Amino acid sequence: MNKPHETPERPVNFIRNIINEDLASQKHQTIYTRFPPEPNGYLHIGHAKSICLNFGLAQDYQGRCNLRFDDTNPAKEDLEYVESIQRDVQWLGFQWEGQPRYSSDYFEHFYQSALELIDKGLAYVCFLNADETREYRGNLKEPGKASPYRDTAPQENRALFEKMRAGAFKEGECVLKAKIDMASSFMCLRDPALYRIRFETHHQTGDAWCIYPMYDFAHCISDAIEGITHSLCTLEFQDNRRLYDWVLDNLAAFNRPDRPHQYEFSRLNLEYTVMSKRKLHQLVNERLVEGWDDPRMPTISGMRRRGYTPAALRDFAERIGISKVDSMTEMGILEAAIRDDLNRVAPRTMGVIDPIKLVIENYPNPEPEVIFAPVHPQNEAMGKREIFFGRELYIDRADFLEVAPDNKYQRLAIGKEARLRNAYIIKAERCETDDQGRITVYGSYDAATLGKNPADGRKVKGVIHFVEASRAQAAEFRLYDRLFCVPNPSKEADFAQVLNPNSLQVKHGFVEPALAQAPVEQAYQFEREGYFCRDSRTTDGLVFNRTVTLKDTWQQSV
């Protein structure tokens, strides 16, 4: 038994090493992290990695973690996203400290900080337009040159910046820039913009502001205001760290030894999918998928609808670890995580996805009989369920062949015996195909084999699943596969060209009667087929989404 505050062993990583050192040296007494999404899209599994990291660290070290919306660009952001993000984080099993924070909560603070830099001669209002600014910046080989506005006196800059705030300038007419180093090898240090003018209604602050801070200015100050100790972000922000440090070092309130520090880890890349928000937006906007929660999407909401569980996603995050290496993670790791969880918790049931009829000609009763089958063969505590067996059954087309191809074939064939899962051993005698191509198999059953092996000692290795026809519930099965047909679609000139045309197959078949009451999102294992859950968007009829197939070592060797 775990003691109340004992946490499970977690894999070590470089961030934990840093935290351990910071705690040991008393730099910090406790840790404080944050998850800082911009509300401009739905969260995806890459965000889940970051969420598990930030919230997981806070849990393990008994620190705190904020949810903070990085909402400094009203043109791109929307309330729809701030709501979906909160829903997704909580569904993943995490709770932020206090209320959700917003960068926009600190707009006045940012403004005062900008004034402080201006007064110190470290920021100026620049009237170069965007094109000119680009020219003045130089390039990777050549240093930039000073803006003609670079040496404006602080008092004048202060007045100008106040006018910016008051709306005296047009959008794009001027920006506030930091005065750093036009020759720096870090491009982000060549007098970066701190504030731009946008006459845009903000989803939190309305029309209170017409100037909005840039990410690099807002993020570090937000971290410092909240007392964040370890500010974790992805690799592409490594250069920006110099600006993060420059801002905090030059602000009196934040230039202290326990101020936040930024550390970068590599973002998640998953095979056969895309993770960039731009591409995800494109998939949704061009109707290449049903929406953000399409079960083929790598979004949290899509994976949830597909049948992924929070526990599996957390386990996945733990399995892939945290490092600074650019990597491409195989789907197999994700699938192993969801199979592990679902194998443990999913009730077993039978569903026939591509049905053909099987008639048991020697079955004597006109009415089907009831059989009690285990809900989970490895967990008796989950109890028993009622299934039916009778004269007419459905089995899967893939489980029957007129002629067995070889002696390794374990399914049903004419003249061959197989076990019907949870029921009797049967033998196929003959089959008929009608003019519509519908197959009916006729056979017999061995009445002495319910719950036991044949008394004569003959071995029947094959087991196939079935549903009794008169009680069967019609159901739709949505069989999902990878969204793309190449491992790294982002490398393609046009990723839409490599969409997998078979990423969704719809089948109509039958399930056990008890599943008529299946709750939405409840995971089931359709034995021998895979894990499914009832679709949460469908209100009429039974629709099951396939989360993942069972591991199949047989098909691979054929």
Place this chain on the structure above:
RNA sequence: AGGGAUGUGGCCAAGUGGUAAGGCAUCUGGUUUUGAUCCAGUGUACCGCAGGUUCGAAUCCUGCCAUCCCUGCCA
């Protein structure tokens, strides 16, 4: 000679001078009324390459190579 990073088995990933953890995948057996699960076993890893320091190097030094990121008034 722009700068910032990274290179450990097929894929992730520990390791921070003492002689290469773990997970996923693979393959092989065993159990099994899910060809699942479970159990046991399975890898000669030139630790990017080449030199050097050291009794000893994946770990330290030098040089080289490869890949990723940086020239938004995006984040």
